[in-house]
Amino acid sequence: MSTNWSSHFAARTGRMSASAIRELLKITARPEVISFAGGLPAAETFPVEAIQAACERILSTNAHVALQYAPTEGYMPLREQIAAMYRARGVPATVDNVMITTGSQQGLDLLGRTLIDEGDLILTEAPTYVGALQAWRPLAPHFASVPTDHDGMQIDQIETSLPIKLLYLLPNFQNPAGITLCAERRQEAVALAHRHKFLLIEDDPYRALRYSGQDIPALVEIEAQMLGADWNAAGRIIHLGTFSKVMAPGLRIGWMLAPTEAIRMASLAKQGADLHSSTLTQCIAVELLANGVVDANLPKLVSLYRERRDTMIQSLETFVGDCATWTHPAGGLFIWLTLLCGLNTTSLMREALKKNVAFVSGDSFFFDGRGADSMRLNFSCMPPDKIREGVRRLGEVISEQQQLHPVAAQ
């Protein structure tokens, strides 16, 4: 007799849903597909030789540490380097304010476990990062959003949603929309969190990948400036970072920067979650930082991605033109495209795949079914000629579908 698994699964599994992206990645792995669906860094940017040299050094001098169990909070030299990175930006951080996570996705998960009760109200951008929705939905919070424009979330709209448990923001070149929260609104968001005593999760994987405009201080840096030496006691921002975009995602090394109380509780949760993140890949991150590999590699990364962003925007102008609008990100990996013709991007996706071009339909990035007229386009992992050809096919699919479905397209 077959095992009836559905009778054994916990109730919360009813709120677990597959990431459209991770499912799509399986389809789009076929080499003939031009995929704008993933969010992969370009593999040719990985600092392979530096990682090779790092492995050699680590395994010949420090293998008994690099291969052994490690503290849950992370490998001490790495925590120290990350704390120093933020101290240089004005946050009075010590190692006790830093925890290493298995990618910043684990940061989101641990924050869910330690902060979110059923029914808590979480305010997000809309669209927002699908991985946060995946991490938190099983905990049964309520989600709400405030409108967004080209300067990011309209922070002055937050007060209509209060009280909230926490505000979740991706301030730089947001995944999926590519927009950036302007400096003034960052100030306002920090002030609001303190005035109304909610928590603020700042998820910041892309900051270093800026291709135009000026770097803007992180929300946690603004808060630290405001609080000074009181930051550890009075701070209410939890900041997530990662080396996935500036070193390599396969290392799975991210971090959480926060007041010690928040770190202490997240670390308790991490003990049960995976004991600790890979010691070896933490040691590799230490070596790369110590040898300035990230800074040395960044200009190459930025110029490569800038070219790809520009190619995609030019191709959209050429091949998609009047049928849609799209964002013009100053950095990051994504452009957000909204169709003006009423076509549904989930249906469109099926047609696009027939032409071997892929994207992610917009509804994945909303908690409430919106986004059916939009799509996320990744420009980081395809060379310019493929970007051009892929956007050409995309334009073709949109035109064809508009002609086939004139009602929807009115």
Next chain:
Amino acid sequence: MSTNWSSHFAARTGRMSASAIRELLKITARPEVISFAGGLPAAETFPVEAIQAACERILSTNAHVALQYAPTEGYMPLREQIAAMYRARGVPATVDNVMITTGSQQGLDLLGRTLIDEGDLILTEAPTYVGALQAWRPLAPHFASVPTDHDGMQIDQIETSLPIKLLYLLPNFQNPAGITLCAERRQEAVALAHRHKFLLIEDDPYRALRYSGQDIPALVEIEAQMLGADWNAAGRIIHLGTFSKVMAPGLRIGWMLAPTEAIRMASLAKQGADLHSSTLTQCIAVELLANGVVDANLPKLVSLYRERRDTMIQSLETFVGDCATWTHPAGGLFIWLTLLCGLNTTSLMREALKKNVAFVSGDSFFFDGRGADSMRLNFSCMPPDKIREGVRRLGEVISEQQQLHPVAAQ
């Protein structure tokens, strides 16, 4: 004004507790301490050169894969090798029955998320693995146990606890007690799970570390033999394995072997938890398996640990003698010692630390406060002379405390 974190933490954090062991590891890191507290493999057994060679090969031929994002379920060649390992033992497993986890601790966590609702009854050995308690307590299940003897859990006592949601077992050289479930009881446990339709989690990190006696088939192998080709449809055992003890824990590579339905749901949970485990360390595991490094390294590991186990048992006979009884594990990393004199091992621990010797007090391994007369002793990570000296000091502490507290010791 200070942030009142306790007002922000989720209710489930009230059920999170620090692992006594992981907290203790911080104290016992001082070089003068002879620690029997951890569960660390001996670093001198790590196949460092093979890992060095693996890194070189991987990074020179496959870096674009090894450093990139990977499927949540794991790196396909590794899943294939693990499936083949179980096929060789009679389980008709395919890659779809295998998911890679960030250590087997993550397997426990993902099973909690996908299987355990508040109030579900989980039956465990007592004492049991503290990491399972840590992973599952926040989900608010009920725990119960049945008595254990030198052949492991008394399976015939399970029926008095029915109905249960799941049975959790560490069949080989159990952490912390060092006992092994005999073949007959394994058969009974599998039969019971099927008769009464509960799930069975088999947590098996130590099987390869056997120093005496004969290898016994895993419960999942017994189940596969019983079900034949129906195993994937009718199986109800979820089996957890790890390379932490036979390669190196710093890689953080474990796995889950189960019917596809259970894998599918656990993989959904893993998407939200950490996207995937380190690609690089998965690639290292593939290389080590493909080159037979685990099998080649095992005899060295076994003879080293056998000597240490024997040294600890001899030292206990010499220096602790009549004050206590202890288990005689046929493998693994731990001996369980029970004092006959009524002393409390948590208090004893404080005195032992003054003499620079450490262990874990027994109550950590119970969900109900039992175990105050017991302790877990690890023998794998100290050389024989330190084991002897550490046990000598332990015997001294016990004698002194017996004289100081004759009432407790009556």
